[in-house]
Amino acid sequence: MSSDTDNNSVMSIKTPDLASCGEGENTPTRLFRVMTGIPIDYAIEQSSVLMNCVHRLTFVGVMEKDDTLVWAAHLLSGLSRALVDDVGHGIAYRARDQAQVEKSDAPTLGSMKV
Template structure:
C-alpha cells in the first residue's frame, strides 16, 4: 500500500487501524476496528459528524423518553472516539 498522500487528500497522515469499538460478548473482544490507511483529516471530519448525530440523538432521546435513541448516541460516541483515537495514532506516527 502506498503511504504517500496526494496534495488534495490531507496532510495529517493515515489511520493505523488499531482503535476498536463496541464490546463483543467475550471479555476484551471488540466487534469493530477502524480501517488502516484512511486519511486522518477525513477520519476527524467523520468523527465530528458522528458526534453531532450523537448529540442530537441524545437530546431527542431524553426529551421524548426514547431510550433507543440514547443507546444509539452511546454507540455513535464509541465510533467517533475510535476514529479520533486512530487518527491521533496516525498523526503521531506521521511526525
C-alpha cells in the same frame, strides 16, 4: 510544493488501524475497528458528523425518554472516539518516524571534517 513536502504534510497521514470500539458480550473482543489508510482529514470530518448525530440523538432520546436513541448515541460516540483515537495514533507514528529520520540524518563524529 515538492513531493517531499507533500509526503511530510500532516494531511498525508493515514489511520494505522489500531483503534476499535463496541464491546462484545462477555468477551474483550471489540465489534468494530477503524480501517487502515483513511486520510486523517476525512476521519476527523466523519467523527464530527457522528458527534452531531450523537448530540441530536441524546437530546431527542432524553426529551422523549427513549432509551433506544440514547443507546444508539452511545454506540455512535464510540465510533467517533475510535476515529479520533486512530488519528492520534497516526500522528504519533508520523512524529516518531520523523524523529528517527532526523536522528539518522544527524552528522556523526566520524562523518564531520575537522
